[in-house]
Amino acid sequence: MSERKIILFNKPHMVLCQFTEAENRISLKEFIPIPEVYAAGRLDHDSEGLLVLTNDGKLIHELSHPDNKVSKTYWVQVEGEPNTQALKALSEGVELKDGITLPAKVNIIHEPHVWPRNPPIRERKFIPTTWLSITLKEGRNRQVRRMTAHIGHPTLRLIRYRIGSWTIDGIENGSYVEV
16 A cells, blocks of 8 residues: 555535536545545535545544544534523434434534635524534534534534544645645
8 A cells, every 4th residue: 555645625615525526516626636535524515624535444434434433523603593402402412314313512602713605604684693513423414404403503604623633723725734
C-alpha cells in the first residue's frame, strides 16, 4: 500500500461527497486533486463542514461503520427556539421511521463564527433561529435534520464541526489540509 493519506476537507454547501460528477453538480474533484482518497462516510449535498478522506480502508471502516460509534458534532441552525422539553427529547433519543435514535449530547450555542452560506438560509421576519451543538454516535441518513424536524424545529443550516478528534478549526470552507 502507498503511504497513508488523511485529508480533512471543509465541504461547502451543495458539493457532492464523491469524485464523479452527477447531474452537473459540483463534486469533490473540484477541490481535492489528490488521487486514490475516498470519503470516510458521507455528508449530505446540502450540508457543510468536516469530511475526512483517506486511502486507508481500515480507517474508513473505523470512522464510518455504525458499530464503532465514532462521535460526530454538528452545529445546527434551526427554525424557532427549542424549549427544554424539545432539547431533552433530542438528548434522550427520538422515534424516527427507522427506530429510536441513540442519546445525543445537545446544547444551545452562540452563533458560531463561520463563513457565509451561498445561497443564504431562508429567514423569516418574525421567526427567530437558534444554533445547537448536537453530538451523535450514529449516522443515519439525514438523521440530524429528521431529529430537529421531529421536535418541530426544522434544520436551516447544518455544519459538521467534528469527527472523532478532528475538527474544521483553521480550515477555510472549500479548503483541505493533510494530516
